[in-house]
Amino acid sequence: MTSLRGGTTSLLVEMKNLSVSYKEGVPSLRDVSFSMKPGEIIGIVGESGSGKSTLIRALLGLLPVGGRYTGGEIIFRERVLLRDSQQDWQGMRGKRIAMVFQDSGSYLNPIRSIGSQYVEAIRAHLPMSRKEAWKLAIHTLARMGLDDPERVMHAYASQLSGGMKQRTSIAMAAALEPELLLADEPTSALDVTTQNEVMNQLSRLCADKGTGMMLVTHNMAVAAHMAERIGVMLDGRLVELGDTLRVISNPDHEYTRKLLEAVPELEGNHT
Amino acid sequence: MVMKIRAYLTQRRLFIFLLSLTTGWIVLALIAPLLAPHDPLATNFAKVLQPSSPEYPLGTDQLGRCVLSRLLYGARTSLLLTFMMIGIVFGLGVAVGVVAGFLRGLVDTLLMRLCDTLMAFPGLIFAIAVVGMLGPGLFNTVVALSVVWWAKYARMARSLVISLQQKEFVTAAAFSGARKIQIISRTILPNMLPPLIVMAMMDVGGMMLSISGLSFLGLGAQPPDPEWGAMLNEGRRYLQTAPWLLIYPGLAIFSTVIIFNLLGDSLRDVLDPKKNTV
Amino acid sequence: MGRYIVKRLLQLVAVLFGITFLTFLLTYLSPGDPARLMLMSTGVTPSDELVRQVRSELGLDKPFLVRYGTWLGQVVTGDFGTSYKYDRPVLDVLMARLPATLKLTGSAMLLVILISFPLGVLSAVRRNQWLDYVIRLFSFAGLSMPSFWLGMLLMLVFGVQLKLLPVMGSSGWNSLILPAATLAIPLIAQYSRQIRAVMLEETSQNYVVGARARGVKESMIIWRHILPNSLLPIVTLLGMTTGALLGGAAIVESLFVWPGVGQMAVDAIFTRDYPLIQGYVIWMAVIYVTLNLIVDLWTHLRDPRIQLDVDV
Amino acid sequence: MINAGSPILKLSNVCKTYEMKGRQAVQALQNVDLALYPGECLGIVGQSGSGKSSLAKCVTHLEQVTSGEIWYHGQEITRLKGESLRQMRKQIQMVFQEPAAIFNPRMKVGMFIGEPLLNYKMMKRQAAAQETRRLLERVGLSAMDADKYPHELSGGQQQRAVIARAIGLRPEIILFDEATSALDVSIQQQVLDLLMELRRETGVSSIFISHDLAVVQQVSDRIAVMHQGRVVEVVDSAKLTSSANHPYTRSLMSSALSLRELKDDMQMRERVVVLAGSR
Amino acid sequence: ACGNDKNSTPSSSDATGKKAGVDASGAAGEDKKSHLNVALFWLGSSLDPAEEWNGWTLTRAAIGETLIQFDEQMKIVPKLADKWDRIDDTTWHFHIRDGVTFHNGNPVTADAVKKSIERSISLNERGQSTLPIASMTAKGQDLTIKTTQPDASLLGNIAEPLFIIVDTSADTSKFKSEPIATGPFMVTGYTPDQEIQVKKYDKYWGGAADLDTMTLKYIKDDNTRALALQSGEIDVASNVGRSQKPLFQDKTQYTIDEIPSLRTQFVWFNTTHSLLSDVKVRRAISYGIDREMYANTLVGGQAAKGPFTSALPFGYDKITGYDYEPAKAKQLLDEAGYQDADGDGIREKEGKKLSLQLILNSAYESDSVVAAAMQSQLKEIGVELELTSYEDLTDHQKSGNYDLALTSINTGITGDPQYILDFYFKTGAEWNVGGYSNPKLDELIERLHSEFDVEKRYALAAEAQQMILNDAAYMFLTYTPINIVSKSNVKGATMYPIDFYLLDRNIKVE
Numbered sequence A: 001m002t003s004l005r006g007g008t009t010s011l012l013v014e015m016k017n018l019s020v021s022y023k024e025g026v027p028s029l030r031d032v033s034f035s036m037k038p039g040e041i042i043g044i045v046g047e048s049g050s051g052k053s054t055l056i057r058a059l060l061g062l063l064p065v066g067g068r069y070t071g072g073e074i075i076f077r078e079r080v081l082l083r084d085s086q087q088d089w090q091g092m093r094g095k096r097i098a099m100v101f102q103d104s105g106s107y108l109n110p111i112r113s114i115g116s117q118y119v120e121a122i123r124a125h126l127p128m129s130r131k132e133a134w135k136l137a138i139h140t141l142a143r144m145g146l147d148d149p150e151r152v153m154h155a156y157a158s159q160l161s162g163g164m165k166q167r168t169s170i171a172m173a174a175a176l177e178p179e180l181l182l183a184d185e186p187t188s189a190l191d192v193t194t195q196n197e198v199m200n201q202l203s204r205l206c207a208d209k210g211t212g213m214m215l216v217t218h219n220m221a222v223a224a225h226m227a228e229r230i231g232v233m234l235d236g237r238l239v240e241l242g243d244t245l246r247v248i249s250n251p252d253h254e255y256t257r258k259l260l261e262a263v264p265e266l267e268g269n270h271t
Numbered sequence B: 001m002v003m004k005i006r007a008y009l010t011q012r013r014l015f016i017f018l019l020s021l022t023t024g025w026i027v028l029a030l031i032a033p034l035l036a037p038h039d040p041l042a043t044n045f046a047k048v049l050q051p052s053s054p055e056y057p058l059g060t061d062q063l064g065r066c067v068l069s070r071l072l073y074g075a076r077t078s079l080l081l082t083f084m085m086i087g088i089v090f091g092l093g094v095a096v097g098v099v100a101g102f103l104r105g106l107v108d109t110l111l112m113r114l115c116d117t118l119m120a121f122p123g124l125i126f127a128i129a130v131v132g133m134l135g136p137g138l139f140n141t142v143v144a145l146s147v148v149w150w151a152k153y154a155r156m157a158r159s160l161v162i163s164l165q166q167k168e169f170v171t172a173a174a175f176s177g178a179r180k181i182q183i184i185s186r187t188i189l190p191n192m193l194p195p196l197i198v199m200a201m202m203d204v205g206g207m208m209l210s211i212s213g214l215s216f217l218g219l220g221a222q223p224p225d226p227e228w229g230a231m232l233n234e235g236r237r238y239l240q241t242a243p244w245l246l247i248y249p250g251l252a253i254f255s256t257v258i259i260f261n262l263l264g265d266s267l268r269d270v271l272d273p274k275k276n277t278v
Numbered sequence C: 001m002g003r004y005i006v007k008r009l010l011q012l013v014a015v016l017f018g019i020t021f022l023t024f025l026l027t028y029l030s031p032g033d034p035a036r037l038m039l040m041s042t043g044v045t046p047s048d049e050l051v052r053q054v055r056s057e058l059g060l061d062k063p064f065l066v067r068y069g070t071w072l073g074q075v076v077t078g079d080f081g082t083s084y085k086y087d088r089p090v091l092d093v094l095m096a097r098l099p100a101t102l103k104l105t106g107s108a109m110l111l112v113i114l115i116s117f118p119l120g121v122l123s124a125v126r127r128n129q130w131l132d133y134v135i136r137l138f139s140f141a142g143l144s145m146p147s148f149w150l151g152m153l154l155m156l157v158f159g160v161q162l163k164l165l166p167v168m169g170s171s172g173w174n175s176l177i178l179p180a181a182t183l184a185i186p187l188i189a190q191y192s193r194q195i196r197a198v199m200l201e202e203t204s205q206n207y208v209v210g211a212r213a214r215g216v217k218e219s220m221i222i223w224r225h226i227l228p229n230s231l232l233p234i235v236t237l238l239g240m241t242t243g244a245l246l247g248g249a250a251i252v253e254s255l256f257v258w259p260g261v262g263q264m265a266v267d268a269i270f271t272r273d274y275p276l277i278q279g280y281v282i283w284m285a286v287i288y289v290t291l292n293l294i295v296d297l298w299t300h301l302r303d304p305r306i307q308l309d310v311d312v
Numbered sequence D: 001m002i003n004a005g006s007p008i009l010k011l012s013n014v015c016k017t018y019e020m021k022g023r024q025a026v027q028a029l030q031n032v033d034l035a036l037y038p039g040e041c042l043g044i045v046g047q048s049g050s051g052k053s054s055l056a057k058c059v060t061h062l063e064q065v066t067s068g069e070i071w072y073h074g075q076e077i078t079r080l081k082g083e084s085l086r087q088m089r090k091q092i093q094m095v096f097q098e099p100a101a102i103f104n105p106r107m108k109v110g111m112f113i114g115e116p117l118l119n120y121k122m123m124k125r126q127a128a129a130q131e132t133r134r135l136l137e138r139v140g141l142s143a144m145d146a147d148k149y150p151h152e153l154s155g156g157q158q159q160r161a162v163i164a165r166a167i168g169l170r171p172e173i174i175l176f177d178e179a180t181s182a183l184d185v186s187i188q189q190q191v192l193d194l195l196m197e198l199r200r201e202t203g204v205s206s207i208f209i210s211h212d213l214a215v216v217q218q219v220s221d222r223i224a225v226m227h228q229g230r231v232v233e234v235v236d237s238a239k240l241t242s243s244a245n246h247p248y249t250r251s252l253m254s255s256a257l258s259l260r261e262l263k264d265d266m267q268m269r270e271r272v273v274v275l276a277g278s279r
Numbered sequence E: 001a002c003g004n005d006k007n008s009t010p011s012s013s014d015a016t017g018k019k020a021g022v023d024a025s026g027a028a029g030e031d032k033k034s035h036l037n038v039a040l041f042w043l044g045s046s047l048d049p050a051e052e053w054n055g056w057t058l059t060r061a062a063i064g065e066t067l068i069q070f071d072e073q074m075k076i077v078p079k080l081a082d083k084w085d086r087i088d089d090t091t092w093h094f095h096i097r098d099g100v101t102f103h104n105g106n107p108v109t110a111d112a113v114k115k116s117i118e119r120s121i122s123l124n125e126r127g128q129s130t131l132p133i134a135s136m137t138a139k140g141q142d143l144t145i146k147t148t149q150p151d152a153s154l155l156g157n158i159a160e161p162l163f164i165i166v167d168t169s170a171d172t173s174k175f176k177s178e179p180i181a182t183g184p185f186m187v188t189g190y191t192p193d194q195e196i197q198v199k200k201y202d203k204y205w206g207g208a209a210d211l212d213t214m215t216l217k218y219i220k221d222d223n224t225r226a227l228a229l230q231s232g233e234i235d236v237a238s239n240v241g242r243s244q245k246p247l248f249q250d251k252t253q254y255t256i257d258e259i260p261s262l263r264t265q266f267v268w269f270n271t272t273h274s275l276l277s278d279v280k281v282r283r284a285i286s287y288g289i290d291r292e293m294y295a296n297t298l299v300g301g302q303a304a305k306g307p308f309t310s311a312l313p314f315g316y317d318k319i320t321g322y323d324y325e326p327a328k329a330k331q332l333l334d335e336a337g338y339q340d341a342d343g344d345g346i347r348e349k350e351g352k353k354l355s356l357q358l359i360l361n362s363a364y365e366s367d368s369v370v371a372a373a374m375q376s377q378l379k380e381i382g383v384e385l386e387l388t389s390y391e392d393l394t395d396h397q398k399s400g401n402y403d404l405a406l407t408s409i410n411t412g413i414t415g416d417p418q419y420i421l422d423f424y425f426k427t428g429a430e431w432n433v434g435g436y437s438n439p440k441l442d443e444l445i446e447r448l449h450s451e452f453d454v455e456k457r458y459a460l461a462a463e464a465q466q467m468i469l470n471d472a473a474y475m476f477l478t479y480t481p482i483n484i485v486s487k488s489n490v491k492g493a494t495m496y497p498i499d500f501y502l503l504d505r506n507i508k509v510e
Ligand SMILES: Nc1ncnc2c1ncn2[C@@H]1O[C@H](COP(=O)(O)OP(=O)(O)OP(=O)(O)O)[C@@H](O)[C@H]1O
Pocket: A022, A023, A025, A028, A046, A047, A048, A049, A050, A051, A052, A053, A054, A055, A064, A065, A066, A067
């Protein structure tokens, strides 16, 4: 692991001129290119519908129904993923690339307990007994600040609150210590206090395990707080990508400037 | 606008095609007297069980009646009757469902238990019961079928009304100052009709098969009235010696039912505004 | 759960009450005098005097509701009266024939399940590929074919032309094949179509994407995620179709001379054997309602999402 | 700021309890007292589940209060029914969080906006169509959009159409319940600008509910902070950071991330690093 | 009409054929039991011969036997009785064959026969009216029957399968499913409405049959019967529908046998119905249908004149029936006052439409085809006919709830005209369900009872038939052909004009 992470040449992900479009419509991603180092956190912000979700789902090979890759390629750990599509991702998903979805509750099977799905996911990748997998799951859940992981494991998705579901999803994604974590608005369902807690967990994961993370969010402040680099999307294009400080203090693109101006700020000093 | 219509039409080619087939059948049924080469009841004992010939394009039956003419007239019974029945069943069911869904309470409970009871009789079996008690005949058959059939629509309409009432856009309609009756007519009905209409289209096939099934058992249309199921029933003895007596009415039922099923299927898309835009 | 069961059982009682009432009402409305019919079935040409006597013996001169009450009392104790035609208790006649019908409908149902599931799943998995089109074409065709027509064709091909299977009767398992197939084919068509739709609906659900994202194998996703979720609506549908099955059995049994209650009912209609028709209708309705109750309870038990006290 | 005169809407001692079958009842509102003055915008903030939406629903009669009174222009409105309720609704409009759900999927946007005008018989069909176009333009949409189905609009456009419908009736009060939470910042800003513009033009009173303290502070004159069903304090928004003293309010303020502070922080750190390097 | 062959078996070939048959089957029987599947076109809901018409099934299946029976020429031949004579006008003597045993091994004595006949009479009304017995005395193998009145048709009547001889000392309550009779086959299983299983009775007096077992399956539908024959599920079927006959023309596979039967297809007029009480209307309808065409084109057989077929010597040549004369029919209707005033093609009088309901049996192809043909022909003379099919007409006919009833009956069942006249045409007779009454006819029928001279009997019968025809109380349509289709490897199936019989001990598979 560590050896892989070391060298500057060894990129985690490289995306070259990726384009994606839905059915008859206009392309939702146009010529998006970027690269990412292991352990790096990139924040993606942008207008609603600008293609943020499409971008990170493209990285997992799970475009929403109707979506098609129309050009470009994705290289993960020097391996080209976009050669014959589905096959390329086999064995990658879950283990090496994990994802936290925006409305995480709906990505859990409603008629199976959290535990059974969790264990199933772990055993899909690691040669573990049911019991061992269960233990690993409990351990990871506890780390996400869930008080009673046993109860969560036995519960169905519908029996958990929004915040609990979101943290469960993060735990499921983190359990296998993936090399790349894709997080689509992971904190939007949480109130400010919990939001802070979850973000701390995520940054710790990246720091400890060298996981690279792509964080999609509406919230400029969250992106700035978490990410080393920030990308801004508009109309399917990655119009700006740069060091966080540079982007928030000295944006290149007109749209980024507009976005920053619109960020509401609490007036007055309160500390 | 013209562009839009044209685009719409090309997109809905299958639907239009099916619709014209359906209309074709209906028109055929309506103008049967003009098209039929013979009186459907006229016998010609000199020419019984003849295969197709210029005089009798689809051959003759055991009494020398023209199969084509009987098929065409049969379309009137089979098709128009089915339409009428579906119309009645639909209207009654939806009306009851809307009332029950809106009033709730005791009225709802009573109506729904009635529906439960009726739905507890499998359609054909209830029809068999009614025909068994009141005697065979097309009228009794059709009455029997519709007596149980509407309950399905009532149930569906009711659950649609109830689920729609929970929708925020119904609340929003109340905020726009709409009165109850306006909410029903402008907000609830337009949203509940499409699934019901699709269901009705699919049911046209089911109803037709039921009617002809009962006729086949000898419980529906009585001779000499031409009805497709009854024609099959009369023709079944000639399965091997005069197969056209079975093939043509069978195909008539088959083709009509399949058209309606496909029509229902594509109507589902057409009625969905989300898929309907260009 | 307990409360839900009690509630459903109470509803069942109400529905059963309705069923018996409607059935009785139908008999009441039917032409012909039961007393006369009964006498005639014994071979006597009844005199008016005798008819009057029997009428009062049977309580036929009493008001409608009183008669219904008496009759219901008997029905509850399993006494459905005596068949005019067979001159035996209706219950005996029914019970003697019910096994044949259950055998037929049961095997048809089995066929439906065994065939339509793989077809539906295959069709959904291979969506918009040629296999899917073939299956869908078959399903539309199967749905639109009158079952008796299909039955005759099957008889002709497998019985007469190929001489593979018997065309009638109930001797041996192979005489079951054609009638069961005739009964099953339209339902297979319907189900494979519905299973496909439900599967597709489920496939587009987020939890499937979630499972893929977690790296769960595609086969596991189909069998352990999509199918269990699809099962609930499909089983509910299966419950509802027992009605179609029982009704269809009447046609198929008549066609294949299958000695079940369906054929018996059709015969009973022609002989105006009212008690037998009554018994038949009530029994079929009861079987149907009970099966659906079981299905409902099972569904509720299986689905953690359903809140048990919600009235649908 | 405009606290002069008598309140247009006044809640006194309002309680709302949700009875739950087999479970403990939820006390969503407990003895809430609040007043809204003419032309004012009252912000309401609070944690998720603190009773903000319940309050809005009670005011608009989507829920019946359990006890307490709500006065509108000196009239007690919690027991209104039928026609008088309908008339009251004309004056108190509401904009919900999820704009997509508000639309009848089979009704075109134009009809959606014009419907209230017809329902309250404010104008004839012809005039209503005219007014609809005006309203659309007023909220920054094009008159062409009237012919579209709701799903053809973007989220921000939808929310603006909803606002257009609400203002069409020229109500005295508009309630916004998380009206901008579903929108991204730039569009949120557009909507907020629109609100402030409307207030200036028409002097409409409003209640603005959000969990985002900064947004509320930007649009409102006063802010009510809710916590576990109670209004724990009401402060002037301009003086929020200085005058808020309830501990919950303070914790809300401290958890909020501020981009500006982050920027300052980072720039500071960078300067330190540069300084250190240069040393 | 008295047979008195001494000690003879019904057919001389029997005795020799018997021994050979037993030996052959004995040798082969060990490995391969011979079995035959036979289709029955009718099966009652019980097997007790004393009830309804169930006896017919038993004689067809060679399970039950009567004292005497008819042969292929409708001559009376010995069966269980090997000798009989008429002692005086009201006294008859029968000698019961020696060595006959019931299926349970009990000997068939005169006393057993007496009890069996008594049972049939007490349980079945038909028995009471066909056999006017005053007393019976049994002594050893001799049975003496005294009738209440001179009964010229006793022999024919006692040959009706109602009087199958059963063992009344057995548990008669089981006869519904397992009657104990004397035929070459005995019942081993019975499923009501479905099938009878039989096996050969080894101690049959005529020698055990060749076949070991048979299954007699009830297939009421012509079409299914034909299909089953084709698919090989059955080996023998009688009454295969006319439309199916072409399927069995291949002589290497099937044997088709067809002869004119004693069945007459005919129509009851319900003369109590207001429209049909007018004889002119009935005559008009009688002229309005084309019997020749029905027989030649639609159903086969022969156009009917009166109730009795030309195969029976009851005066067919001496009577005049109705021909197809639509003009005459119209004229008669005009005379009766029926005009088509409203132009709908149907005549009416005083606002009452000449619309009639014909009930018929749904199972018989020939009936439904003829009914449909009548419907269309009568329409031409302005009479509307509505058809209603039933599985079983009996109840509907007896309830009088019909205008016309179409069915086929066997008019030769006793080999004598008496029975049919008594039961169908006499005033108030059981099957005179149309309310027809002609005192002169009644008187004529009465005279027939005591007329023992055969020629005179037939003359009286002809006279009676002509009366019925003149009154147009019934319509006689066709004389139905009867057929047996069997696989070509089935031998020993004999066609009888009377359909009491179908199988006997000679049936075998090669
Ligand atoms: N399944 C789909 N079918 C068709 N078009 C789609 C689909 N999913 C997304 N799109 C379109 O693709 C574009 C990009 O969508 P995407 O979900 O990536 O946006 P996003 O930036 O994540 O927006 P948000 O912030 O609202 O989540 C949008 O215009 C959207 O309408």
